[in-house]
Amino acid sequence: MRSYRMRLSLPAALVSSVFMLTACGGDDVNNNGSTNASAPSAPPNPSFVDSAPIPDVPAFVDNIATNQRGDARFATVATNAGVRLVSRYLDLWMPLTLLVDAGVTAPAVGTFPEIVASKWTGLPNDGNPGGTILNAPVLAQNIQFSVDETTNRTQAQADAAYFDDRRGKGFSVTDGMGPLTDAWRAAAQQTTTITSIPANATTTLFNDNGNNIGVGTSGGNTAFGHVVDLLSAMGNNASTEPAKRFYKYARPYRWSTSVIVDPTLVPAESSDPTTDGGFISGHEAEAMRDALTMAYCLPERGPEMISRGLELGENRILAGMHSPLDVMAGRMFAIAAAVANLNDPANATLKSQAVQQAHTALEAATNTTPANFLAFAHSGTPATDRFADFATNKANDIRRMTFGFPQIESTDAPPVVPKGAEVLLETRYPYLTADQRRVVIKTTEFPSGFPVLDDPEGYGRIDAFAAFNGYGQFNGSVVISMDATQGGFSANDTWRNDISGSGKLTLNGSGTLQLAGNNSYSGGTQVSGGAIEADSATAFGTGDVFVGAGSAIVSASATPVKVGGKFTVLPGTTLEMAVDGSGGGQLNVGGQLTFAGSTLHVTFANGFTPKAGDTIQLITGGVGNQQFSTVTVDGHNASAVYANGTVSIRINS
Template sequence: MELRRLAGAMAVALATTLTASVSFADAEPLVPAAPVAEAFTLPELIGPYPSDAPARGSYIGVLDGFTEIRDTRPDLLQRNLDRGVEINNAATPVEQQRALFDDNHDRLLSLSDGLGAGLGGIFRAALAQHRLPKVAALLAGDLARAGGIANSTLVEKNHWSNPRPFEVVPERIVAYRGDGISGGADPFADVYGTDSYPSGHASQAYWKGILLADMLPELAPQILTRASEIGNGRIVLGVHYPLDVMAGRIMGQAAAADRLDDPAFARLVDEAGAELRAVLETAAGMPLRDYIASDSPYRSAETARAEFRERLTYGFERIHPDATNGIPAEAAVLLRAAAPDLTDEQRLDVLRQTAIPAGYPLDRTGPDGGWLRLDLVAAHEAVAGN
């Protein structure tokens, strides 16, 4: 009950401070006028909604695979550290700059890359010109209404109190710094003394990415791969371990499922999606599918597929090769827009067929298990017939 009261209070605070404005200094040229979009009303933003608090009370249960690792697998903790150091030390200049950009900008702006070169520019311009008030209200900034408690990983971080890589082995981590505008000036200073597990940036990238992909299912593999890059960037910067980022994906997926499984809140997502598609299609001057086919994608389909799959496990071996678990029933809703003609059981079957095997680090058995196994890029490709 305490979390639900907190969620209600947060909803009121968020709704009274949210605006439809998003500031992007590098906004593209004016987007042609589309049907006038109306912002959500204050009561619609306030709610409250059942999904304002996690269905499970918190996300500790779905993330608790870390407790076994911390308590019984020092070898795996060392591998987690070493793999993080490897990624940090080997980062290319492009990877460094993109990680710094993501560190210093809203996840929604970063995710817009996944729309493609042309459509992403249209999207950013429309946000800057306040033509997407509903999308902005749900997904823009740290006060995004679709976030609520899911915008914060404080409860989960406090539960494990795991220190960050740059504080544990400062002599092994390379510090990358930006100019404070295009990239974070000092990523270490921003998070010094705070807990590492799970990654809040990764969690937010995934739940925002999943909801954006729900609005634009044609681009789901691209958007979700961009979300995975945001998470990977936290390892590049030395502020998170691979397991932190894997946990962020678990939490982000569960948080997005909570929202989409809440009919009242899902209506807001549907309205924002209709707004988005109308604005983009008007600006593109042709059906979205045709424009997407002619646009330059963020990644080729093959590259997106491979990058996303690699970041599901970061090269860890299965620690419980004999483990069996199911895909959580709540995850079916994550394919609702991509496969509207399928039943929930059929969507679950797609998720089962495209999932990675059970037993990797952080994977759990029982009612909280199975979230790690989801390969949402493969699942979206499967229902699209790719």
């Protein structure tokens, strides 16, 4: 995994230690005066720009106020935005609420009498289970997953499930901040009384008497209060009670005695099943909502915070308290509530204040600056930060999106992006337009066809983790402009997704964009300003690369970078190569290679220190009779070697 860093210009004080070689110098240079007269043109611009239209359905962002906890007993799909959001559950399960209204006879459980729907017993096996099963295979898998998870959990998983059940959710998820956790908790003045698992937890219920998300401005927290206030505001109209009361789907341990509730959580089981539905998970809805809000305030830890929110949801299954479908719907609800409240005009000033406070306070607490804050935020290791490894986070995200359910409907329905959903990414991608952020969500959405997730607005298919890691596809012309003077992600950003599609990427401005995925997009890459960095072997996809201004960087983490098409570096531009001595930082070009008149800058990475006499290969493929106008090799006197279709450097001293 590449290290997070800011790209800095070479200080003038180091110029004396860098050997500069012009095109007419060096005995080993094939000096034939070749020029760049026949440079290829840039890849053609596609004729369209991708978009993500707002779906023509009632929008949760407009109707969240209908989701009132006090009206939970009378909520319906028609009257309540929260109930409507997860209404694809009605393909699997017909709740007693609807059965009574419709006078339906349910063969699996007998005929329901004309009773008040809210008086269901909550016990599936007593002849009045709260509804009838419409899709037996899916709901059987739902409970069997809970059986398997609870019978095979480790003690460490059981302990994590206890803490995530009994502690305030806002406190729990802050450990997703990694190296910033202690600073965040101190700034928010967060407290918890659940610091260990008592010996008598199997018989005694312990509640968290801490303050969960911390102290806001009303409590005198002048340095971090706006952050806490924003977290609090995200809970507006965000109760899961209306959905629980409407769907009347019992917790998994009430469906099957083979679901083993963690013994330390048995005292937390409700004594009144009629008010204790499982669908949807309130813990996951609150935890993911908090995690998304923290990701909004500190997008530097966005993917990790989303991973933590998803982890808490899985811990609800491991606890025996919820089924996978409960958790999946809770995640959907959290995203919708966050989108609606972040879009609320009443929170416009507050969210801006919260983002500013989060950075000012945590930079001061960690003795960092805007230039190195991102690096510090990712300075942990897997031993100190369990979210430090991107590949692990990604694999967990994919698993937790569906928990192994098969696709039961069309697998190729077009992606749908909810109205206002782009707000989730406005601090993550300050250099993108609102329309482009919608396209990021669109191109990173999960496929269609999974149970519950195909809601008309598109919330179920939003993969927030992936959306925080760049585009998923380039369709049409993708033009971005980064301004390094703005700092943060506008100066330096990394897209880690595997980008596909037939579109073209064009980079303008002055920032550095790093491409780190296993990319296959075919429309080409053009640099018209700033720097594009290849952080994987297939970073540039399969098309042409054209550097007309600015720089192209080949990172040591790419071994080597492969360009399937043409690679063109025009005069006045720079090709930077960070070489590690083991293939990292090298470039292999399959098509025409053009670089005459440009600058080559070589650095050494990962502790590699070449010695005098070493010859290090840099470029293979179609070199011909060309030369760089200037070659610099940090810290060494070196000569460029152009021979047999390759470019190398020889270390002289």
